[in-house]
Amino acid sequence: MADTLLDVSGISAGTEDKPILHDVNLKVGAGETHVLMGPNGAGKSTLGHVIMGDPTYKVTSGTITFDGQDITELSPDKRSLAGVFLSYQAPVEVPGVPLYSFLRSISQMRPELKCTAREFRRRVGAIADELNLDQSFLMRELNVGFSGGEKKKIEMLQLLLLQPKLAILDETDSGLDVDALATVSHGIQRYRETVGGALIMITHNTRILERLTVDRTHVMVKGHLVAEGPASLIDDIDKNGFERFESQAAGEGDAR
Amino acid sequence: MTKERTQVADVDRSLYDFTKSEEGYERYADGLTPDIVRAISAKKDEPQWMLDLRLKALDEYHRRPMATNWGPSIAGLDLDHISTYVSPKTKQASSWDDVPADIKDTFERLGIPEAERESLAGVGAQYDSEIVYHNMREEVAKQGVVYTTIEDALHDPKWEPVVHEYFGTLIPMTDHKFAALHYAVWSGGSFVYVPAGVSLDYPLQSYFRLNAQGAGQFEHTLIIVEPGANLHFIEGCSAPKYYEANLHAGAVELFVKDGARLRYSTIENWSKNMYNLNTKRATVGADAKMEWVSGSFGSHVSYLYPTTILAGDRSSCEFTGITFSGATQDLDTGCKVILNGRDTTASVSTKSISKDGGINTFRSSVVVGRHADNARCTVSCQSLMLDNISRSDTIPAMDVRNPTASVGHEATIGRISDDTILYLMSRGCSEQEARTLVVNGFANPVSKELPMEYAVEMNNLIKLEMEGAIG
Numbered sequence: 001m002a003d004t005l006l007d008v009s010g011i012s013a014g015t016e017d018k019p020i021l022h023d024v025n026l027k028v029g030a031g032e033t034h035v036l037m038g039p040n041g042a043g044k045s046t047l048g049h050v051i052m053g054d055p056t057y058k059v060t061s062g063t064i065t066f067d068g069q070d071i072t073e074l075s076p077d078k079r080s081l082a083g084v085f086l087s088y089q090a091p092v093e094v095p096g097v098p099l100y101s102f103l104r105s106i107s108q109m110r111p112e113l114k115c116t117a118r119e120f121r122r123r124v125g126a127i128a129d130e131l132n133l134d135q136s137f138l139m140r141e142l143n144v145g146f147s148g149g150e151k152k153k154i155e156m157l158q159l160l161l162l163q164p165k166l167a168i169l170d171e172t173d174s175g176l177d178v179d180a181l182a183t184v185s186h187g188i189q190r191y192r193e194t195v196g197g198a199l200i201m202i203t204h205n206t207r208i209l210e211r212l213t214v215d216r217t218h219v220m221v222k223g224h225l226v227a228e229g230p231a232s233l234i235d236d237i238d239k240n241g242f243e244r245f246e247s248q249a250a251g252e253g254d255a256r
Numbered sequence: 257m258t259k260e261r262t263q264v265a266d267v268d269r270s271l272y273d274f275t276k277s278e279e280g281y282e283r284y285a286d287g288l289t290p291d292i293v294r295a296i297s298a299k300k301d302e303p304q305w306m307l308d309l310r311l312k313a314l315d316e317y318h319r320r321p322m323a324t325n326w327g328p329s330i331a332g333l334d335l336d337h338i339s340t341y342v343s344p345k346t347k348q349a350s351s352w353d354d355v356p357a358d359i360k361d362t363f364e365r366l367g368i369p370e371a372e373r374e375s376l377a378g379v380g381a382q383y384d385s386e387i388v389y390h391n392m393r394e395e396v397a398k399q400g401v402v403y404t405t406i407e408d409a410l411h412d413p414k415w416e417p418v419v420h421e422y423f424g425t426l427i428p429m430t431d432h433k434f435a436a437l438h439y440a441v442w443s444g445g446s447f448v449y450v451p452a453g454v455s456l457d458y459p460l461q462s463y464f465r466l467n468a469q470g471a472g473q474f475e476h477t478l479i480i481v482e483p484g485a486n487l488h489f490i491e492g493c494s495a496p497k498y499y500e501a502n503l504h505a506g507a508v509e510l511f512v513k514d515g516a517r518l519r520y521s522t523i524e525n526w527s528k529n530m531y532n533l534n535t536k537r538a539t540v541g542a543d544a545k546m547e548w549v550s551g552s553f554g555s556h557v558s559y560l561y562p563t564t565i566l567a568g569d570r571s572s573c574e575f576t577g578i579t580f581s582g583a584t585q586d587l588d589t590g591c592k593v594i595l596n597g598r599d600t601t602a603s604v605s606t607k608s609i610s611k612d613g614g615i616n617t618f619r620s621s622v623v624v625g626r627h628a629d630n631a632r633c634t635v636s637c638q639s640l641m642l643d644n645i646s647r648s649d650t651i652p653a654m655d656v657r658n659p660t661a662s663v664g665h666e667a668t669i670g671r672i673s674d675d676t677i678l679y680l681m682s683r684g685c686s687e688q689e690a691r692t693l694v695v696n697g698f699a700n701p702v703s704k705e706l707p708m709e710y711a712v713e714m715n716n717l718i719k720l721e722m723e724g725a726i727g
Contacts, residue, residue: 076681096697
């Protein structure tokens with residue numbers, strides 16, 4: 001295994017009144033691709049949000065170490081600047097904020113990405129082309145009125161622009177048509193090739209994984225990580241579903 | 257993970273918050289008497305009709321009770337202790353070099369001479385009760401455009417009858433108590449005349465600065481845009497903070513003739529001890545267009561409802577406004593539209609932001625007259641509240657007397673969602689940057705309507721208001 005980039009150690013977390021994650025342990029090495037699977041409501045998205053630092057969820061025990069730094073108490077912006085990226089299932093619309101200037105400002109916040117306006121225009125233009133994204137989108141308001149597929153492309157655009165060390169893609173492939181799926185899939189490939197960052201793919205769709213070399217697969221049921229295995233585990237789940245994991249986790253408490 | 261929310265400290269107003277000595281200034285006694293009104297008139301060497309108008313207005317003012325049954329409280333305003341006339345010891349200049357150093361410094365810090373050089377056709381600058389600087393580009397003057405003070409127009413035999421014909425006809429002194437007060441003690445302001453068919457490439461701007469403590473500013477703006485002419489007029493206002501109440505009761509009368517277009521932009525940033533009781537009104541001729549862009553950031557209490565009378569057939573108006581209300585501010589703003597002509601259209605779009613216990617009230621009045629066949633009016637009001645202690649109310653009124661008219665109203669009141677803040681923070685924005693981004697985005701439809709440098713000023717004002725320590 002490569003050097004550990006992310007070490008989720010004994011994390012329990014939930015909302016004010018409801019525990020969701022129970023003693024979750026997850027290690028991701030630099031540049032590795034992990035897949036997180038599980039039935040609906042298992043807590044997969046919650047784990048993604050907890051790694052990002054979403055204040056909706058309170059961590060009751062455990063630590064999260066990223067790139068050698070304990071980030072358990074850090075706010076999402078500090079985690080982002082440290083190199084964590086979360087692509088959302090439903091990216092929010094922010095009226096009145098032009099996409100291009102937003103991209104420019106989040107890029108300028110990172111010393112390693114600082115560049116001239118001209119160089120930035122070139123960089124964003126190249127990524128947009130890569131994602132079959134018409135340049136006119138860059139002049140529109142952030143995600144406002146974008147289709148589901150367009151929003152996911154904008155997430156990929158930010159992923160390729162910000163070059164994080166770790167990208168958590170929360171069902172980035174869900175609800176996309178074939179063309180959009182191909183584009184998003186291409187974006188993920190480009191991230192792996194050009195940035196070499198680690199990936200945690202939260203997904204139900206094994207098709208998007210076909211073109212990726214998966215290092216580890218994790219199965220989450222009712223807030224517990226109940227199984228971990230090689231890429232072949234995906235095929236197993238594809239054929240047999242989550243049933244055997246669910247019976248294994250029965251009685252371990254409800255989770256979302 | 258901390259869940260604490262933004263704590264916002266007192267806003268840094270140092271950009272606006274500097275005072276200059278009043279030493280040697282001519283300051284009339286506080287309170288309101290016929291003697292003071294006569295003294296102001298005599299100082300300005302006015303025609304008899306103007307003195308008569310002032311004295312009649314003073315009677316009207318005393319006769320009218322203070323309204324106490326609606327709007328924010330003005331109990332903190334003691335009119336017996338407001339000085340109605342404070343004049344800096346200087347004559348009006350047409351070169352900044354002739355303006356006294358401390359006053360020139362004030363306007364330089366506000367960026368006025370720079371803006372004049374770069375993007376304006378003319379500038380007027382009022383300091384307390386008097387205009388201290390007035391100048392217009394020569395090529396604009398050559399087209400017959402007049403941009404001066406009402407006082408100067410009254411001393412010009414060519415323009416005195418014009419002022420006499422229009423002055424006080426759109427906003428009568430009987431309109432309300434503070435209109436009466438305005439006419440009794442008005443001083444300074446602008447007179448603008450754009451001849452038929454003349455179109456100005458650059459805006460004219462008047463800037464009003466109230467430096468004196470416990471004083472009132474009562475400027476009168478009279479703009480006549482003749483048929484087919486086109487003007488953009490910008491008005492800016494600011495004042496340093498004092499602990500005594502200041503009063504602003506200006507009046508703006510706009511005459512937009514057939515086929516003409518007038519855009520009137522305001523960025524108001526009075527200090528938070530100001531009672532801003534301002535009256536603005538436009539009458540619009542056939543096929544003419546009136547556009548208002550209004551940003552209200554300052555003052556302790558505001559009552560401000562610019563009114564448009566769509567008198568001519570096919571006339572139209574657009575009103576775009578934003579009001580930002582922070583701690584200690586109670587801002588009652590909105591607009592009125594009266595659609596009298598046939599096929600008239602009006603579109604009102606306003607935004608309000610409240611924070612730290614600030615109160616925003618949006619009040620609109622739409623009246624469609626009996627003869628206004630096919631009149632169309634839409635009113636949209638969006639409010640953003642940044643915390644749980646602030647307040648935002650929407651009070652629309654509609655009076656539609658023509659069955660073919662169509663009038664629509666929509667209002668939304670919201671908060672910044674946690675999801676939005678999380679999204680922006682997870683891309684690297686601090687919580688404060690995220691909030692400022694959302695608020696600036698919310699205000700964007702208004703700043704888009706402003707000339708570049710004023711849009712920048714507005715974004716800076718929002719940034720100043722949003723700045724503070726994260727808890």
